[in-house]
Amino acid sequence: MKVIKTPLEGCLILEPRLFEDERGYFFESYNQRAFSEAVGRDIRFVQDNQSFSKKGVIRALHYQTGEFAQAKLVRVSQGRVLDVAVDLRPESPTFGQHFSIELSEENNKQLFIPKGFAHGFAVLSDTADFCYKCDNYYAPESEGGIIYNDPTLNIDWGIPEEEQIVSPKDAQLPPFKALVK
Template structure:
């Protein structure tokens, strides 16, 4: 597994070693020891989540606050997505900046997003199955969100706005200036 830290300290792109032959392929998608060494910290994942979406679905940008903050290790089992992490750590030199990763069932790339980040993704293929591990349990009272088109963060989704499919809940999320603090 190759680990590449992004411009956002603590966020990593993970590229697995895929062994292919005439039967298909094999890869190790997660190994606790390799992962801990690769990201430089011990993370214990406690919950796995999976979603299925169609082209144009934009989910996010979501996060958990305080003691319920979550680190996530995300990947796509089938399809293609543009995955986005936004740094919301108040004392971070990259506060308000974002990083993207192209994740697909074909490239098997993963994206590690530590606590203190908002996260979202946009489905680029006809359908996508998205899978992620969390290091903390979901807590409704600790939900936070950031509007996908915040003018300060200015995420380039590289997708026609009129084709986006966004939940009502996600269309009324606040801008960065008014967003709930992560801690």
């Protein structure tokens, strides 16, 4: 597995080794020992989630707080998405900055997002299956979010505004400035 650092400390791109021949391909999408070595600590995932979305859908920007904060390992098994992580750690030198990467069934890249980040993605292909592992259980009472089109973050989702599909819940999330007190 190849590990690539992003500009956001602790947020890593993981590229699995792909074995291809005339039959197709094989790759190991997850190995606990290799993953722990790659991120430099022991993280145990307790929940796997998967979503299916159509082109133009933006699912963003979500996070869990307190004892239910989550680290995530995300990937796309079908289609293409623009994946976005936002550093919400006040003590971090990259607080308020974001990183984006295209994840697809073609590139097989994964993104590790540590605790203390908001996360979201936009579907660039006709449809996409998005898979993610979480190191903590979902707790609705600890859920937080930031509006996807926040002017302070200024995220380019790669989708024209008139083609963006956002849930009513996500369209009502507070701005980033509400986090900064």
